[in-house]
Amino acid sequence: MDAIFWDIGGVILDSSSVRTAHERFVAELCERNALGEPDEVLGTWRAELGAHFREREGTTFRSAREGYERAMAAVGDVPAEEWEPIFERTLFDSIEPNPGAVETIEALSNRELHLGVISDVDTAEGRRILETFDVHDRFDSITTSEMVGRTKPDPAIFEAALDAAGVDPQRSLMIGDRYRHDVEGAKRVGMRTAAYGTEDGPAIDYRLSDLRELLEIV
Known part of the structure; x- marks a missing residue:
């Protein structure tokens, strides 16, 4: 070859380490911003992220970053300058x-x-x-x-x-x-x-x- x-x-x-990262991210957001029960917020966040990708037309590319923004809009009013650094840190500290x-x-x-x-x-x-x-x-x-x-x-x-x-x-x-x-x-x-x-x-x-x-x- x-x-x-x-x-x-x-x-x-x-992939399981990515799911762990998302759980830690949402848990920290909930603790900082009183968004609700972490499990419920995580469910909403994942549902919106999944919908973002399912709604694409055929094989047209859809950005994961745009999906994260959509998911965040669904769970609460948290400024990007606050949630993005937390997301980056929890993701790259958790992935394996x-x-x-x-x-x-x-x-x-x-x-x-x-x-x-x-x-x-x-x-x-x-x-x-x-x-x-x-x-x-x-x-x-x-x-x-x-x-x-x-x-x-x-x-x-x-x-x-x-x-x-x-x-x-x-x-x-x-x-x-x-x-x-x-x-x-x-x-x-x-x-x-x-x-x-x-x-x-x-x-x-x-x-x-x-x-x-x-x-x-x-």
Whole structure:
């Protein structure tokens, strides 16, 4: 293979640590601003954030930052200059990588291949996550749906990443945790696929129970 592409959320990033960060964020806001019971406020916050993404048209990109703003408007009148620093601190103090992600990225970066990211995250947030885990500079390219204007499984985001890397899709591998978005999307443009924590399906070439297994596959 000439290139390995990673998803961020659910593959590099442990998604459960993001949920923990959101819980801590809302709990601190409630304590500071008397917004109500934290569990109820968290439910409203998550519902609004979810609605923000569900309302997008097809694979059109929608910013997570705009979703956070919408969710905050629903739970109370807290100025952005107050809630944004709390959100940033609780998020980046709480997030964790999935087991084996960092050491596998480091090992692959020392091999003769292109290491890239294909992710639906906002560009700045994605880069900050990679910096927090000290792997940002290990990647040769980062392609986000914000850059392309489309989310997975739209072929445009995979094709943009392949063009940036200058590699043949058949000699490239996509690692993802969502079957329809990551695995089927990559397979449609001719890439090989590795599934991590997703359901089974015919588009899967390799299944990973541990990200370190990728080193043997490559």
